[in-house]
Amino acid sequence: MSSGTEAGTRSGFRWSAVRQVWPYLQPYRGLILGWLAFLGLSSAATLTLPFAARLMIEQGFTSGNRDAVNQAFLLLGLVALVLAIATALRFFFISILGERVSADLRKRLYRHLLSLDATFFEKNRSGELLSRITADAELVQTVVGSSMSVALRSVIMLVGASALLVWTNPKLAAYAALAIPLAMLPILVFGRRVRKLSRQSQDRFAETSAQAAESLGAMHILKAFTRESVEADRFDGSIGKVLATANQRIGTRALLTFLIIALVFGSITLVLWVGAGQVLDGHVSAGVLTQFVLYAVTAAGSVGALTEVWGEVQRAGGAMDRITEVLDTKPDIRDAADARRLPDGATGSVVFREVTFAYPSRREKPALNAVSFSVAPGETIALVGPSGAGKSTIFQLMLRFYDVDAGSIEIGGQPIKALTLESLRSAFALVPQDSVLFAMSAAENIRVGRAKADESDVRHAAAQAEAAAFIEALPQGYDTDLGERGVKLSGGQQQRIAIARALLRKAPILLLDEATSSLDAQSEAAIQNALEGVRHQVTTIVIAHRLATVQKADRILVIDQGEVVAEGSHDALIAQGGLYAELARLQFDLGSKQS
Numbered sequence: 278m279s280s281g282t283e284a285g286t287r288s289g290f291r292w293s294a295v296r297q298v299w300p301y302l303q304p305y306r307g308l309i310l311g312w313l314a315f316l317g318l319s320s321a322a323t324l325t326l327p328f329a330a331r332l333m334i335e336q337g338f339t340s341g342n343r344d345a346v347n348q349a350f351l352l353l354g355l356v357a358l359v360l361a362i363a364t365a366l367r368f369f370f371i372s373i374l375g376e377r378v379s380a381d382l383r384k385r386l387y388r389h390l391l392s393l394d395a396t397f398f399e400k401n402r403s404g405e406l407l408s409r410i411t412a413d414a415e416l417v418q419t420v421v422g423s424s425m426s427v428a429l430r431s432v433i434m435l436v437g438a439s440a441l442l443v444w445t446n447p448k449l450a451a452y453a454a455l456a457i458p459l460a461m462l463p464i465l466v467f468g469r470r471v472r473k474l475s476r477q478s479q480d481r482f483a484e485t486s487a488q489a490a491e492s493l494g495a496m497h498i499l500k501a502f503t504r505e506s507v508e509a510d511r512f513d514g515s516i517g518k519v520l521a522t523a524n525q526r527i528g529t530r531a532l533l534t535f536l537i538i539a540l541v542f543g544s545i546t547l548v549l550w551v552g553a554g555q556v557l558d559g560h561v562s563a564g565v566l567t568q569f570v571l572y573a574v575t576a577a578g579s580v581g582a583l584t585e586v587w588g589e590v591q592r593a594g595g596a597m598d599r600i601t602e603v604l605d606t607k608p609d610i611r612d613a614a615d616a617r618r619l620p621d622g623a624t625g626s627v628v629f630r631e632v633t634f635a636y637p638s639r640r641e642k643p644a645l646n647a648v649s650f651s652v653a654p655g656e657t658i659a660l661v662g663p664s665g666a667g668k669s670t671i672f673q674l675m676l677r678f679y680d681v682d683a684g685s686i687e688i689g690g691q692p693i694k695a696l697t698l699e700s701l702r703s704a705f706a707l708v709p710q711d712s713v714l715f716a717m718s719a720a721e722n723i724r725v726g727r728a729k730a731d732e733s734d735v736r737h738a739a740a741q742a743e744a745a746a747f748i749e750a751l752p753q754g755y756d757t758d759l760g761e762r763g764v765k766l767s768g769g770q771q772q773r774i775a776i777a778r779a780l781l782r783k784a785p786i787l788l789l790d791e792a793t794s795s796l797d798a799q800s801e802a803a804i805q806n807a808l809e810g811v812r813h814q815v816t817t818i819v820i821a822h823r824l825a826t827v828q829k830a831d832r833i834l835v836i837d838q839g840e841v842v843a844e845g846s847h848d849a850l851i852a853q854g855g856l857y858a859e860l861a862r863l864q865f866d867l868g869s870k871q872s
């Protein structure tokens with residue numbers, strides 16, 4: 278997406294992206310409290326272990342007292358039990374929290390995507406957007422459900438172990454204190470690079486998903502043009518790029534890990550060497566040194582764990598950036614603050630006044646130029662003209678998929694910009710050029726027209742659209758699943774389902790965009806008859822290349838290069854002898870030669 282590339286090159290880490298996660302955590306205060314409580318308990322238990330070990334050595338082995346050994350082991354066992362229970366419950370609370378947060382994030386993202394307008398989807402590939410719902414939300418889940426917990430636990434352990442180091446032996450602790458800032462140094466140096474590479478990884482992965490989604494959705498084209506191997510190579514190339522970025526990121530992380538472990542444990546070894554000298558000199562007991570060692574290892578382990586999750590947090594920061602970009606995108610086409618509903622029972626009149634419009638991606642060439650016409654309620658109008666003339670654009674503007682650049686459009690006597698989008702679009706039943714079906718049953722596909730329609734209405738609409746006979750002949754009749762995008766049906770059958778869907782809607786304005794182009798003459802005639810039946814109840818606007826389809830229209834508008842160049846009945850337009858007469862001569866002459 279356009280803003281995506283901007284953010285992709287932005288190298289700074291956005292804390293705002295991390296803050297964006299907070300509203301998703303807030304509703305789950307109970308889970309957070311549960312997690313914090315058990316985090317505290319498990320940390321306390323872990324910090325008690327070195328102390329128990331010291332007791333064992335000092336009072337048990339050194340003094341040779343069996344009771345003391347028993348007591349020390351009992352304490353150790355109890356601590357271990359508390360640790361086990363607290364760790365399990367901590368894991369439980371935080372993992373559930375992670376799942377809930379990512380589920381909410383996905384729901385919100387999807388809902389938001391559905392609210393965005395046509396321009397957004399022209400700029401962004403669906404597979405790429407899908408990866409934000411799947412892969413990016415997954416990363417955020419990992420951070421909330423695990424890294425966040427590890428990070429906080431490590432901080433607590435680091436602080437706790439450091440305090441206990443000072444308590445155990447302040448002099449040795451002072452040496453150890455030098456090790457910590459040393460360990461932080463590589464994080465500061467390499468952290469920025471890791472987060473930049475992480476964002477790049479996610480972007481490249483999204484690109485791969487987009488590519489795969491597109492190809493899998495057009496498998497028959499790939500096969501028909503034997504492009505499988507070209508496609509596979511293209512995918513290999515994309516994956517190669519993902520891998521290259523991942524390699525760089527992992528390499529940097531590996532170097533980071535090496536430096537941290539080498540610095541931290543190197544320093545600790547030095548400190549212990551000093552400590553061992555103190556034991557030999559009799560200044561410090563073996564028990565105290567053991568306790569010190571264990572606390573030092575705990576503190577060092579915490580630093581290590583922090584660096585590990587720091588990388589994760591950086592990655593999730595990148596992912597959250599990508600999610601936030603979508604959530605921050607506001608649709609240009611939305612309800613005005615004072616939008617009102619189109620009154621129920623509004624008539625199906627349509628008025629275009631001097632409408633000029635250019636698509637956002639092609640501003641230099643208007644698709645429509647000062648187009649004016651009006652359609653009375655119950656009238657049937659046909660839009661005719663060469664391919665690319667602007668006929669479908671007229672439909673898109675009526676449905677307010679785009680806003681006009683100049684002029685205005687009225688439906689039922691109301692300017693469409695003053696209406697709520699929901700009520701405006703409820704006034705239309707559209708049969709688009711490509712009948713889009715879903716992987717649902719035949720009945721559900723028809724019910725897309727009106728979700729609450731009952732079975733008899735669905736069957737009636739199917740009968741009107743000449744679809745009843747073939748649907749009933751399907752293996753499970755109306756319950757037959759039609760496959761992804763309706764692949765299990767022929768083009769003409771898909772089109773009839775789309776017509777049934779539109780008829781079921783019972784909207785005041787019916788828009789047919791090449792709606793019967795895939796049908797045989799017989800089916801088309803039958804549908805024309807069915808449409809005759811509803812003809813005076815609804816306003817019908819038909820786009821058709823086959824002039825036989827439009828002859829019965831009350832009026833025909835001839836569109837050419839974004840302008841209305843002629844208007845009238847079939848006979849009147851033939852008599853005028855313009856573009857329409859030319860189209861008619863070509864089609865009907867051809868027809869007579871063929872027959």
Ligand SMILES: Nc1ncnc2c1ncn2[C@@H]1O[C@H](COP(=O)(O)OP(=O)(O)OP(=O)(O)O)[C@@H](O)[C@H]1O
Nearest residue numbers: 399636638639644663664665666667668669670671
């Ligand atoms: N989303 C879009 N972005 C940019 N230009 C577009 C877009 N959709 C259509 N166009 C352009 O606008 C012009 C009008 O297109 P439109 O789809 O309205 O033509 P049409 O008359 O319906 O053609 P056809 O009969 O082939 O369906 C064409 O030049 C087309 O290339």
